[in-house]
Amino acid sequence: MAGTSTPYSGLGKPGFLRVRRGGWLILATVIAALVLTPLILLFTNLAADGGSFDQLSNTQLPRYAINTLTLVAGVGLSTLFLGTSLALLTSLYRFPGAKFFRIALLLPLAFPAYIAAYVYAGIFEYSGPLHLIGRSFGNNDLYANILGMPGLIAVLSLVLYPYVFATTRVAIESRYTSYLESARSLGLERNALIRKVLLPLLRPAIAGGVFLVMMEVLNDYGAMKYFGIPTFTTGIFTAWFSMGDLGSAVRLAMYLFTIVAILGLVESWYNRRNKVSESHRSRPLEKRQLRGIKAFLATSYAGGIFFVAFLAPVAYLFYLLSMADSSHALAEWPKLAGSSLLCALGGAALVLLVVIITQFVRQLVKSKYGFWIGKSIAVGYTIPGAIIAIGVMLFSRLVDNTFNQGMIVAGSFLALLFAYAVRFAGVAYQPLHAESEKQSGRLFEAGQSVGLSAKNLLVKIFLPLSRKGILLATTLVVIDIFKELPLTLILRPFNFNTLATKAFEYADDEMITRAALPALSVVIVGLIPVLLLHRILRSR
Amino acid sequence: MKHFLTVKGISKSFSNANVLTDCSFTAEKGELISLLGESGSGKTTLLRIIAGFENPDAGEVNMNGRLLCNANYAMMPEHRYVGLVFQDYALFPHLNVRKNIELGMKTNLKASVFLNMVGLEGLEKRKPHELSGGQQQRVAIARSLAASPQLLLLDEPFSNIDESLKFNFRRELRELLKSQDIPSVFVTHDTKDALAIADKIIILKDGEVRQIGTPEDIYLRPADTYVAGLLGTFNVVSEKGSMANIIRSEHTRIIAGSEYQVTSSMYQGRSYLVHLQRNNIHYNVSSDTPLNIGSLVGLQFPEDHILTVLKR
Numbered sequence: 001m002a003g004t005s006t007p008y009s010g011l012g013k014p015g016f017l018r019v020r021r022g023g024w025l026i027l028a029t030v031i032a033a034l035v036l037t038p039l040i041l042l043f044t045n046l047a048a049d050g051g052s053f054d055q056l057s058n059t060q061l062p063r064y065a066i067n068t069l070t071l072v073a074g075v076g077l078s079t080l081f082l083g084t085s086l087a088l089l090t091s092l093y094r095f096p097g098a099k100f101f102r103i104a105l106l107l108p109l110a111f112p113a114y115i116a117a118y119v120y121a122g123i124f125e126y127s128g129p130l131h132l133i134g135r136s137f138g139n140n141d142l143y144a145n146i147l148g149m150p151g152l153i154a155v156l157s158l159v160l161y162p163y164v165f166a167t168t169r170v171a172i173e174s175r176y177t178s179y180l181e182s183a184r185s186l187g188l189e190r191n192a193l194i195r196k197v198l199l200p201l202l203r204p205a206i207a208g209g210v211f212l213v214m215m216e217v218l219n220d221y222g223a224m225k226y227f228g229i230p231t232f233t234t235g236i237f238t239a240w241f242s243m244g245d246l247g248s249a250v251r252l253a254m255y256l257f258t259i260v261a262i263l264g265l266v267e268s269w270y271n272r273r274n275k276v277s278e279s280h281r282s283r284p285l286e287k288r289q290l291r292g293i294k295a296f297l298a299t300s301y302a303g304g305i306f307f308v309a310f311l312a313p314v315a316y317l318f319y320l321l322s323m324a325d326s327s328h329a330l331a332e333w334p335k336l337a338g339s340s341l342l343c344a345l346g347g348a349a350l351v352l353l354v355v356i357i358t359q360f361v362r363q364l365v366k367s368k369y370g371f372w373i374g375k376s377i378a379v380g381y382t383i384p385g386a387i388i389a390i391g392v393m394l395f396s397r398l399v400d401n402t403f404n405q406g407m408i409v410a411g412s413f414l415a416l417l418f419a420y421a422v423r424f425a426g427v428a429y430q431p432l433h434a435e436s437e438k439q440s441g442r443l444f445e446a447g448q449s450v451g452l453s454a455k456n457l458l459v460k461i462f463l464p465l466s467r468k469g470i471l472l473a474t475t476l477v478v479i480d481i482f483k484e485l486p487l488t489l490i491l492r493p494f495n496f497n498t499l500a501t502k503a504f505e506y507a508d509d510e511m512i513t514r515a516a517l518p519a520l521s522v523v524i525v526g527l528i529p530v531l532l533l534h535r536i537l538r539s540r
Numbered sequence: 541m542k543h544f545l546t547v548k549g550i551s552k553s554f555s556n557a558n559v560l561t562d563c564s565f566t567a568e569k570g571e572l573i574s575l576l577g578e579s580g581s582g583k584t585t586l587l588r589i590i591a592g593f594e595n596p597d598a599g600e601v602n603m604n605g606r607l608l609c610n611a612n613y614a615m616m617p618e619h620r621y622v623g624l625v626f627q628d629y630a631l632f633p634h635l636n637v638r639k640n641i642e643l644g645m646k647t648n649l650k651a652s653v654f655l656n657m658v659g660l661e662g663l664e665k666r667k668p669h670e671l672s673g674g675q676q677q678r679v680a681i682a683r684s685l686a687a688s689p690q691l692l693l694l695d696e697p698f699s700n701i702d703e704s705l706k707f708n709f710r711r712e713l714r715e716l717l718k719s720q721d722i723p724s725v726f727v728t729h730d731t732k733d734a735l736a737i738a739d740k741i742i743i744l745k746d747g748e749v750r751q752i753g754t755p756e757d758i759y760l761r762p763a764d765t766y767v768a769g770l771l772g773t774f775n776v777v778s779e780k781g782s783m784a785n786i787i788r789s790e791h792t793r794i795i796a797g798s799e800y801q802v803t804s805s806m807y808q809g810r811s812y813l814v815h816l817q818r819n820n821i822h823y824n825v826s827s828d829t830p831l832n833i834g835s836l837v838g839l840q841f842p843e844d845h846i847l848t849v850l851k852r
Contacts, residue, residue: 047800440630449684
């Protein structure tokens with residue numbers, strides 16, 4: 001024991017940066033670098049061959065830009081109205097069915113936009129159910145072609161408003177109670193209270209929800225394609241699939257990325273400007289009972305939205321399913337479900353590896369650097385799948401070219417899983433980060449003071465204590481991958497189909513009855529996180 | 541003479557604020573040392589440097605012939621054989637009492653041996669949240685002892701214990717630590733804790749060691765007015781340059797007279813603490829009986845109780 005022991009931590013001369021746990025920090029850095037490389041490659045590839053981009057920019061670019069921005073603004077505004085009004089109604093008032101609508105109005109979230117698109121188009125088309133019902137009542141004009149910009153805005157709004165609904169509801173019910181109570185003690189009447197105190201306080205939460213909606217709009221490909229609205233995202237697909245023009249795809253991805261970045265900056269600026277400190281008391285706000293015509297209107301409004309956004313499309317999917325050739329549908333279902341599950345579990349495993357190691361290292365080293373490494377891997381979730389797909393494509397080609405191996409990584413299942421990790425690490429980051437924030441930093445120190453090594457801290461302390469977060473993260477990531485479309489479409493190996501890609505392909509090929517079973521499977525799986533979300537909202 | 545633990549010239553600053561300046565002390569086997577100071581005095585930082593959770597900017601810590609850390613080198617906490625009992629105990633919430641103790645166990649003994657040692661036999665299967673504060677603290681101590689430490693550090697071990705239970709706790713903790721024959725260093729801001737159980741008290745003020753000595757030394761022969769004030773109230777009898785002659789309140793006598801006016805009289809349980817004033821100078825005196833506010837008395841400062849200390 002005598003004498004100087006081997007130095008365990010990284011050393012330096014006095015004044016040099018002393019790096020503790022160097023090995024772990026390097027591991028986390030490498031992981032974060034891998035996750036970020038596809039995005040960085042997009043920037044570095046801007047200088048490379050632009051393919052036929054000049055021609056594209058003269059003909060299509062203005063249209064892409066106008067359509068993308070119109071969609072984002074249109075869906076943003078209509079979800080702002082729908083989400084906020086429904087949240088205020090269900091959180092501040094009692095009316096018949098109010099309790100049911102609190103969960104029911106979240107359910108449309110289970111519909112991926114690309115499925116909703118073909119379902120609504122089907123409902124309204126000439127041979128659709130609306131027309132059939134109308135005809136049985138002697139009305140021959142009950143049909144409409146909703147394919148077009150207004151129709152797409154309406155469809156996306158109906159499946160995306162729950163983001164605004166949920167964030168606003170949380171804010172109303174758990175955050176500002178004491179401000180409201182103090183406003184009442186100053187003599188403000190209820191309506192003035194809502195207008196002058198509550199709504200201004202809710203601004204950041206509403207903006208947060210609308211921002212999520214806009215991100216989802218930008219991430220969509222299937223609905224835009226089905227409705228025939230050319231945007232940056234569909235442009236990326238056209239450039240890549242129809243023309244094999246990676247140069248143009250990269251440039252279009254960068255345009256899309258610019259919009260995402262600007263939206264992100266606006267959101268964070270807006271939230272900083274409107275920041276209100278939350279009050280810690282969380283007694284639920286007392287609700288007012290609505291009676292008579294008011295109660296009827298409230299129930300009709302909430303019920304109407306629920307019917308249009310969830311019940312009708314689900315019923316239509318079941319109707320389509322009943323029309324489908326069941327032998328064919330059932331024959332291919334197991335294989336599709338298996339592929340979806342393989343993608344989901346493989347992707348989730350990779351995501352968890354990334355997030356667990358970076359979060360563990362963050363807690364182990366307790367430095368700003370560790371914090372930023374942990375956070376940086378979450379950035380992919382704010383970036384549309386199509387952009388990530390192009391970045392991963394560039395990365396796989398770089399790897400293939402570096403090792404001179406032809407197309408080994410590009411077009412492989414591995415590249416697809418890696419892309420899922422880049423896109424969805426942010427989904428797992430939230431619950432795991434929250435869980436590890438709850439853990440007292442002292443626990444790691446206590447472990448070290450009884451002699452546990454870093455590896456044992458991970459296995460015996462961090463993992464068991466994070467198991468709830470890991471479980472929640474796994475569920476969310478698995479389901480997100482189940483529903484994922486644009487990434488999978490671009491990067492899937494040749495002849496590889498999941499429930500999501502098949503549902504989209506059938507719908508795109510006008511085989512809507514065949515699309516029903518895979519689409520319904522995706523929707524049912526998608527219900528799980530919505531119910532989880534409801535539980536989380538309720539427990540707050 | 542070689543000491544078991546040597547803390548030499550430790551300095552530490554956080555973002556340019558000095559937290560510790562040139563702190564030194566030593567400890568021997570079996571010795572129980574108290575780091576006493578107000579909050580912000582740097583005592584917890586010093587403890588964390590010895591445990592390995594902070595690195596010093598200057599100075600070094602040696603234990604049993606091993607260098608634990610200096611400005612260029614820091615042995616990992618898990619390799620130091622230094623046990624740390626945290627203020628909030630930091631028991632692992634997902635493990636029961638037995639597993640908490642076994643986690644870092646380096647002996648062939650059973651967890652129950654350590655539980656017996658802290659008087660908690662039979663609670664092996666409980667989870668930390670099913671224990672009282674005092675029981676949790678004992679589990680934390682048992683867990684540290686099971687890891688066979690050569691030095692035990694305790695951060696504010698009495699802060700979460702009810703005042704009414706502290707008396708027994710102090711006695712039990714001292715007996716337990718003494719029976720282990722390993723040196724223990726405990727941090728406290730409570731003078732009574734330090735006086736009751738320490739063999740040696742180290743007084744920290746603004747990151748500097750002000751005095752090291754036995755409890756009696758510190759109480760009876762404080763180095764300066766700060767130390768004297770930390771351990772009880774006193775009155776300044778006279779001042780000369782940087783020195784002051786002081787006398788403790790309980791040694792100051794109230795006699796008949798009219799020079800001092802009573803400004804308040806507070807009941808303290810066994811006696812009253814009486815505040816008096818003369819020419820805008822304040823005095824505190826212990827009295828067995830309450831005195832009327834506004835009444836006039838005399839004070840006597842017996843020569844044999846007067847201490848000469850540094851003014852600071």
